[in-house]
Amino acid sequence: MTASSENCVVSKTSLAGLAPLQAVLFDIDGTLCDSDPLHYYAFREMLQEIGFNGGTPITEEFFIENFAGKHSNDAALAIFPGDMERGLKFLDDKEAMFCRLAAEQLRPLNGLDKVRKWIEDRGLKLAAVTNAPRPNAELMIKILGLSDFFDVVIIGGECEHAKPHPDPYLKALEALKASKDHTFVFEDSVSGIKAGVDAGMPVVGITTRNPEHLLMEAKPAFLIKDYDDPKLWVALEQLDKAGGRRS
Structure with missing residues (x-):
């Protein structure tokens, strides 16, 4: 500092x-x-769909450690290490899901x-x-x-x-x-x-x-x-x- x-x-x-x-x-x-509960829900549902973590839903602790407040590049590599392009495409789809949720639930x-x-x-x-x-x-x-x-x-x-x-x-x-x-x-x-x-x-x-x-x-x-x-x-x-x- x-x-x-x-x-x-x-x-x-x-x-x-x-x-x-x-x-x-x-x-x-x-x-x-x-907004984090909406981001967490979107990540959890979409990661489970692609079989991430053996298909076991991610925990809120995992979300906080790997995704909350992080830049897209870091989040992408946490999902697909070594495949930034695939990770960023996943995040684009996840953000679209978040927007749908936010339109109805954001306070x-x-x-x-x-x-x-x-x-x-x-x-x-x-x-x-x-x-x-x-x-x-x-x-x-x-x-x-x-x-x-x-x-x-x-x-x-x-x-x-x-x-x-x-x-x-x-x-x-x-x-x-x-x-x-x-x-x-x-x-x-x-x-x-x-x-x-x-x-x-x-x-x-x-x-x-x-x-x-x-x-x-x-x-x-x-x-x-x-x-x-x-x-x-x-x-x-x-x-x-x-x-x-x-x-």
């Missing part, structure tokens, strides 16, 4: 050092919405409307930063009613390196013309938290599905259950008091 990253996370439950706040960056899957994470209002009231810059394919990312944002919320959507696969590399978050800062010293990140996966921290920003980790002890290994500023978590609102109140509310 860089020295700037260490400075960001010294106060484990405070964001006050970011004042005046300029921007907030969000992951999508598991951060804006609890925002608890408290998202509340944090959205807090952000809009302060006129902050916004970016969604994800390893999801662009069509899926934009579909989820549309389903959640956030199409007009984000200034930019950054796709890991369109950067030189996807998460867990910091490139997508650095690209978001550049697109927003925002400073890492006045920006924080919401993330739910180990790879996403690592990407944000290595980009020099404090990351608020969300324990949507991933185990807390694994998330803490990536060094988030602190963890919350969802956007209704009192720890988040204490931190945002401190940020306001430190001058975070912009004119």
Whole structure:
């Protein structure tokens, strides 16, 4: 971790050092919405159909370790080692199944409307930063009613390196013309938290599905259950008091 990253996370439950706040960056899957159960279902059903793991359905633990938050290339090789083309074709079909499920079942994470209002009231810059394919990312944002919320959507696969590399978050800062010293990140996966921290920003980790002890290994500023978590609102109140509310 860089020295700037260490400075960001010294106060484990405070964001006050970011004042005046300029921007907030969000992951999508598991951060804006609890989409992992839909991804898990699609992976489990389709992998069983092709006889993966001897036809035994994958566990949720296997899904978290091999697929959650991972770039498509890594997921493809986890399914078909040495056959990237076949793996990516499988993932295209899986994403199509996910989109069908999302259209009917996707819901925002608890408290998202509340944090959205807090952000809009302060006129902050916004970016969604994800390893999801662009069509899926934009579909989820549309389903959640956030199409007009984000200034930019950054796709890991369109950067030189996807998460867990910091490139997508650095690209978001550049697109927003925002400073890492006045920006924080919401993330739910180990790879996403690592990407944000290595980009020099404090990351608020969300324990949507991933185990807390694994998330803490990536060094988030602190963890919350969802956007209704009192720890988040204490931190945002401190940020306001430190001058975070912009004119």
